[in-house]
Amino acid sequence: MKIAFVSYEYPPDTALGGIATYVDQVSKLLKQRGHQIEIFSGSSYRHGTEIEDGIVVHRVQDKEKNRKNFSLNVGRVFAERHTVVKFDVLEGAEIYAYARGAVQLVPDIPLVVKLHTPSFVIRQINLVQPSIQMKVRRYIGALRRGNKPQPFPRWHYDIKNDIERLHTLDADEITTPSKALGDKLIEVWELPAEKVLHIPNPYIPSEELLNLPVKSNTNVVTFMGRLEVRKGVLDLARAIPLILQQYPNTRFRFVGRSLPLPLSNLNMQQHIEKTVQRYRNSLEFTGSVRLDSIPSILADTDICVFPSIWENFPNVCLESMAAARGVVGSSAGGMMEMLDFGRTGRLIPPRSPEKIAKAVIELLENPELRMQLGQAARDRVLTEYNLERIGALQEASYVRAIERRQALGARESKDSVSEGIA
Template identity: 45%
Template sequence: MRIAFISFEYPPDTAVGGIATYVNQVAKMMKSRGHDVEVFSASPTRAVSEEYEGLLVHRIHTNNTQAFPKLVLPVFEERHLKDKFDLIESPEYKGDGYEIKRRFSTLPMVVKLHTPTQFIHEINFTYNILLSGSQKLRYILGGLLRGEIRQPYWKQHIWKKDINDIDYQVTAIADQIHTPSISLGDHVSEKWGIPREKIFNVPYPFIPNEKFLEIPIAANPVTKKVTFIGRLEIRKGLVELTKAIPYVCEAVPDVTFTFVGKPIASIVPGMMMDEYIKKNLPGYESKLEFTQAIAPEIPKLLAQADVCVFPSIWENFPNVCLEAMSAGRAIVASKQGGMYDMLSSPEAGLLVDPMQPREIANAIIKLLKDPELRTSLGKAARHKVLQAYNQEKIGGVMEGYYNQLVLKTAR
């Protein structure tokens, strides 16, 4: 098959997030399976077609995600008319392949879900949406007392179907839709009115760093280090984790918490998340460590961790959890989103309600007090990630769905 991946994000020029990592991995994976693969991406500095890591990559000179779908069309059209593609894949996020599909309506398009913009917005404003009835009433009445008719601002942040939303538009015209996590497929089906059977479950492939696999799994019965890795932001569940920390410290006095990642805004205007955590944990300063590590330092930080905690309010299919699994760590993770898929059936970690601090604390305490459980879950996690998400397995699944679509279109 001739396959084109259409993605604003692609390394090294626009390696800004998980989409870039995914497209880079699957493009190389599909080429290794004998397919002819090209990538169409963006660059803030140049317009070029070049060989990069064994693939032909066409870089469109733009740093504007909204402009990219139109700007990529003529470059793609020239290549397609010269040597026709059998199929294109686009993320739903920002609708990268939308204009190409509109121009070439019979060309099969797969849309890979990553997390729609409106869903990200809803998660980031969770604490506005969850205002109590009395808080909402006080806001409305306060406006009336001032002669104002205040709109319920919390409703602005709820994800709902919008036919003018480019994420929805590109998904609606897709010939096939793939979701990394079962949860994301369920949400998209419900919010956008797409039959769930039309959304296929296709996890991201994972290529583990050999340094992760070299980390011994056997738990250290002496140390008590809990590690969070990721951006320090609201949607990663750090507000509730902050509330959980005193319970853990009370039960395990020699525990320490290490936060690895760049601080982003907290729920308090003008306050970054690391400041928020410190401000809300007076007296626990000696238990907290903050660092911004670069990728080569992550294996060492995971090797030092006794428990990894990822209590995201909701997250699609976080790579950091897959890394912790490959490192054989004991993991406490949110049951909302893709980590449920990763750590259940069979059990490979402890899943918690991310909005329940005591539940988060109890799971951390359970693991800190039971080295044997940490070891057994670490073994299960490493086995699961190597068996379920390897390139051969995921590549076969993707190839099967691609073939199915191409054959269906050819009839």
Template identity: 40%
Template sequence: MKIAFISFEFPPDTAIGGIATYVENAALLMAQRGHQVEVFTSSPGSESLNEQWRENIRVHRVHTANRDQFSKLLLPVFTERHRQMDFDIAESPEYSYEGMEVKKKFPGLPMIVRFHTPSFWVKCLNKKYVAGNIKEKLKSMLGIKQYKKEKDKEYLFSLMADGWVVPCTAMKEVLTEYWGLDENKITIIANPFLPSKELLDIPVETNNNRISFIGRLEVRKGVTQLAAAIPLVLAQRPGTEFCFIGKPNHAPGKNGMMDDYLKKQLRSFEQNIRFIPHAPKEKIPELLAQTDICVFPSYWELFGYVCTEAMAAARGIVAGNIGGMKDMLEDINGGVLVDPHSPQEIAGGILFLLNNSFERKEMGKRSRDKAMNYYSNKVAAMAEQYYLSKIKKH
């Protein structure tokens, strides 16, 4: 197959978040399976077309830092390359409707929309967990700025697509409930993941007595509830160290930054708390090797690549039971799933893994096996068959 991935995000120039990580892994796996893969992306620095990247992947970087303009600026570059290559299939995130102009111009080219997290859902989550419920309930009662999907370009672009793919059950439920998409036409295929040798070489058995959170320090990631759980853990295991790894976002009520907020909340336990505000990708295996248990108490997570990294590292995992991490861990009993709104449950999950090292290591082994075999080999084969089925329909 000749596959075109369209994504504003792609390393290294625009390695912004999970979409970049997904496209990188998906492109590599498809190329390794013998397909011709090209990526159409952006660069804030300069334009670079027909760039040779890893695994014989060609990358076309459009010079822009404006995500809203990317779809239109991409079109002439894609048009010329499609004339040369005659792609079999294209894929785009729904986010920022990045493949819309391509689909308009080439309606006969099968276009897959792989959902990450639509903007309307991000806003819903932010309103619920950041802006304050009372204010939003008042707006709802008055009918102020109510969401209308018919005016949402991400929704309209999705209707143009030839296939819909989501990485988890929770996202499928959101799309059927809020956008009214036919659940029978939404296919669940987990995001692919190629674990590094550095992650796989970490010994299963570690006893560092360290608990780590990795990710943005923000309300939606559950860090305030984790902070409330820490005293409960230290009451029983006073020698435990907690490490917050990630860039801080706003504190609740936007009163300062989250790291300062957490330090104030935990000032009585400062000898047990450590903050690492920035950890480059290549540093993550080292940090995971120093960690026994990872805690990801997100209120919502589509597909946490930090979780797949922890799985590949065979760490003990405590994760929120809402969203994609439930799909990732539940089927293999690869971690302890908890109510992310409950500090008591979070503390209970951490203490269970601290007090049951054998079970923690067995969970870690199962998680590593899934990271090695399912998220690379099986997921890639599923995506491959899905693409072929859509090409045949055209």
């Protein structure tokens, strides 16, 4: 098959997160299985076409990081290339609807939308409700400045005009890495259930991770990911004193970029340090790190904690599992499936500092149990997310999308592709 991916994120130029990792790995998987793959991606500094690892990559320069313009510009590049290649199928993510311009310019292209986590879900989770103290401070501050006190802004979700939802409804097949996200969007977005298929993302663990010894004794608990509300780092911060009261030699490492704390003049690192000020010497913040440094970080780790309020398919969990580390993960979303419903790690409900502390303490108290879970987690990564299994599921998905579009014919053409992005 001739398969095209439209994704703003793609390494190395825009290796921003999980979408970049997914597109990189799935494109290599499908190429190995004999398919012709081309990537249409973004870049902040270059524009043009190159062959990278045997895959044709079209980069569209986007200095302003304007999502709407990128969708339009990459759509034009795709449409022009399609006249030459005649792609069989196109895949893009739901978030930001970057492939929407391509679909509107080539309305008969079979489309697969891969769910990653829509913007409205992220906004809802990261929304912090102002406390009474915050409201009083704002009110008094406005009066002191001689201004009329203004209420805190409220976020309203306009589901009917959500471009990400509309783009997903245009799809011939919708795939979701976690059943939890698929079920959520079938209910909230009213997606047709017969089009939503569960296909985990492929994961190709590095030899460096697989070669790490299962046995470890570092007393280090590591969090990896952006430091933001959605990732549960506020709850982890509140769990740290409870853990240190029983295991004072434990060290906590936060690996990832610190985002601003909503409704505050602090960033997340500053807030965490303030929350556990008494135990500041037990904390380490690395900031953003290169992907190739992850094995060395996990080599110096006993337990990984990912207490997300919601998570679809976090690669950091799979990396930790491949490294055979003890994992404490959130039960809200895809980690529950990754950890085999608690058989290869410990699951905790979101927003539960006490449960986080209890799970971490259990693994600190029982190193043999932690290592048994770590070995089981590594085995699960190798059996559940390997190229052969995921490759076959992916191919079948594309075939269904092609057959559905052939039966339906071209979509209704649009007069313009300048619609806004949610």
